[in-house]
Amino acid sequence: MQSTKRQLRARWTPELTSAFERELVLASQRPGAAFPASPFGTTAAGRVDLRGARLTTPIRQLGATGVDLSDVVFADGASVIESELEDCVLDRIDMRRVFVRRRFVDCSFVGAKLSGARLGGVFEGCDFSDATLSRSVASGVRFERCSFTGASVRDVMWTTRCVFDHCEFEGVAAFTGSVAGSVFIGPTPPDLGGCIVDHVQYEGGFPV
Template structure:
């Protein structure tokens, strides 16, 4: 029977399954640009590598991963996505609280993701953060292009040092609080910024 619930997705991972994936991640980190590990569960109905529900304690580092589904995965005990490139990946409802999420992400979905306190870095292009929790996240000089933040929680963020929001969508965001000092908003109207530090923020028509 194909697992459907978060609990079913997580319960299918035996210690042996997880250890095998983490060994592949360690080896891949020694080969910059290596592709994503294979999965004992093959691919999803959408044709992506099926890593849904895994609990990782090893970082994804120096990888170029295309078409991976990490929905409902948990990053714990030092796991992160660091200096990697992810393309067409699904990270819906992923638990990445307080970890590094950095380098380059293209057409990735973080819908409903738990990213509180995450350290964001690099470039996010065409990514979907709908319903994600990004409270207390930190971003320095990050570029967001055509990203969707519909209904996301953006409280007490520290998005500074010229973060760029190029044609991003903020529909349904009640307020953005914290700091976007030095940021640039291009071709889009940001959410309510009352209570947010906006020193040297620029708004461009695009």
């Protein structure tokens, strides 16, 4: 039987959380160090099981492959800074108003809470379906083959040559804010009617 969000969070005692966060700090101080193991081992899919944790320590300058961060809460300044994540699950993660930056490859952010987040770097093959990205800020970020299907993108500030290369925006509700100076590549332009579009470029046959 699949664990509920409440059950996943309840298993993280203060002692287990503190011990894991100490390992995070130590790993960030050792270039090339492996991502810390979870006290709960791996999920049925074989990913490092961090589901439901509440972190107050940033994931900083680390590489991680195959980590499940579903339902994790980043609090008190925790963030993902200058790190590279691949094949990681961040579904329903709470990363409101924090930094999410460097490189993310084939990661899932389905239903993630990213309102007010500061996005940076490169996102390749990432799934933001049904995520909340309202009031998020992105400057010079590259999104390649990402899905924003059904995401909330109100009052975003995605500017200074952000690149959206063959991304999907189907079902996006109220795309508003600014995409000034950004570049959209692909066969179908998103509906940018509610956005500031100064100096936007569209490469794919249709002008924005």
